[in-house]
Amino acid sequence: METPVLPVLAFVLSGAALSGCAPDVSLSDEMRGSVARLSLHDSGQGSQTYAYSEQAEGFYSDGRLTDPDVFPLEGEGFLKIFRPRDRGWTTRGLLEVITGAAAEIFRAYPDGERLQIGDVSAHAGGPLPEHASHQNGLDVDLAYYRMNRQEQAPELTSGFAEQFVGKGGRVSRNFDLERNHALVRALVATGRINRIFVDAALKKAFCEFSRAGGNLERDEEALRRLRPWPKHGDHLHVRILCPPNSVKCLAQDEPPPGAGCEL
Ligand SMILES: [Zn+2]
Numbered sequence: 001m002e003t004p005v006l007p008v009l010a011f012v013l014s015g016a017a018l019s020g021c022a023p024d025v026s027l028s029d030e031m032r033g034s035v036a037r038l039s040l041h042d043s044g045q046g047s048q049t050y051a052y053s054e055q056a057e058g059f060y061s062d063g064r065l066t067d068p069d070v071f072p073l074e075g076e077g078f079l080k081i082f083r084p085r086d087r088g089w090t091t092r093g094l095l096e097v098i099t100g101a102a103a104e105i106f107r108a109y110p111d112g113e114r115l116q117i118g119d120v121s122a123h124a125g126g127p128l129p130e131h132a133s134h135q136n137g138l139d140v141d142l143a144y145y146r147m148n149r150q151e152q153a154p155e156l157t158s159g160f161a162e163q164f165v166g167k168g169g170r171v172s173r174n175f176d177l178e179r180n181h182a183l184v185r186a187l188v189a190t191g192r193i194n195r196i197f198v199d200a201a202l203k204k205a206f207c208e209f210s211r212a213g214g215n216l217e218r219d220e221e222a223l224r225r226l227r228p229w230p231k232h233g234d235h236l237h238v239r240i241l242c243p244p245n246s247v248k249c250l251a252q253d254e255p256p257p258g259a260g261c262e263l
Contacts, residue, residue: 031197031229031237032061032132033252056091056136056246057125060239063136063249065125069095071117073154077106078115081143081154087119087128091137093192093243094120098140101186105145109179113151116143118160118235133239136249138194141235144202145179165233169201180236181209187238188222194252197237200228207261216259223259 057064071088073080078099080088102115118141121134128134134141143152143160152161164175171177184206187193198206203226210219229237242249 029132030195030227033059035059036251036253055248056138056243057248058136059250060133060139060252061135063125063138065089065091065121065123065135065137068121068123068125068137071095071098071120074114075099076103078102078117079151079154081116081152082118082157083154084157085119087122087134088117089123089125089137090120090140091240091243091246094138094140094238094240097187097190097192097240098142098238100190101183104186105179105183108182111149112145112176112179113149115145115183116151118142138242138249139237139239141237142183143235145176145183147174147176160234163234165199165201169199169204171201171205175202175205177205177209181206184226184236185219185222188225192240193225194239194241195225195227195255196239197227197229197232199230199233202233202236203228203260207259210259211261216261220259223261224255224257226260227255228260 053067055066057066068089069092071080071090073083076099098115098117106112106114119128119131119134120140121137122128125136131139133139141160143162144164146162150161162172162174164172166172180202184196187196203223206226207216207223210216210223216223239252242251
């Protein structure tokens with residue numbers, strides 16, 4: 001299996017995969033990511049309990065998706081938005097992680113609005129306009145939960161309806177910190193999350209929420225995977241690890257140790 005690795009890596013490392021938007025971004029760009037190690041994802045253990053046919057191939061920012069699943073338009077505690085874009089294609093692993101967490105939050109907070117699922121991937125994966133990654137069915141954008149519990153019209157394609165971070169990093173009162181914090185914890189508890197990107201002001205808010213509850217130590221793993229990143233004041237971006245059965249999936253390096261709350 002070593003033969004196909006080298007051309008893929010050569011392509012990634014050459015920077016050719018980074019053409020398009022934001023041309024000055026280097027491979028240290030955490031959103032695009034850098035390949036963890038010079039080998040294919042280890043598909044050894046776990047593949048028997050994860051026997052789906054769909055495949056995430058390549059890297060988050062330079063990949064493909066074969067035989068994909070698709071997000072339903074709605075289910076327990078979630079709904080798909082941006083529907084006309086036809087970007088709901090996904091791996092089964094991502095589908096399970098997101099719908100499982102959505103249902104868990106909905107059961108805990110039954111009066112809340114549903115989790116709103118934005119862009120995932122194109123049918124065959126590959127470059128997705130306006131996104132640096134989302135190329136192999138492992139990345140998804142989600143609307144934050146709101147205090148006013150409003151859902152946006154699922155047919156609109158004009159983007160996420162609400163910005164929660166104002167000037168000077170002020171977090172909007174409509175940002176439902178408790179539910180969003182619970183969502184992050186539920187996602188990371190699956191053990192299948194690589195990273196979750198949020199605005200730096202929101203990462204700080206999550207840290208303060210954990211600290212105020214005396215839960216900084218308990219939440220360290222969730223906070224570690226929560227990465228501050230620009231342009232994520234209106235949505236969070238969830239990225240799962242390579243599924244065990246996706247033998248051509250290239251892993252991203254792990255986030256640094258610690259909660260990262262010293263902002
Ligand atoms: Zn995204």
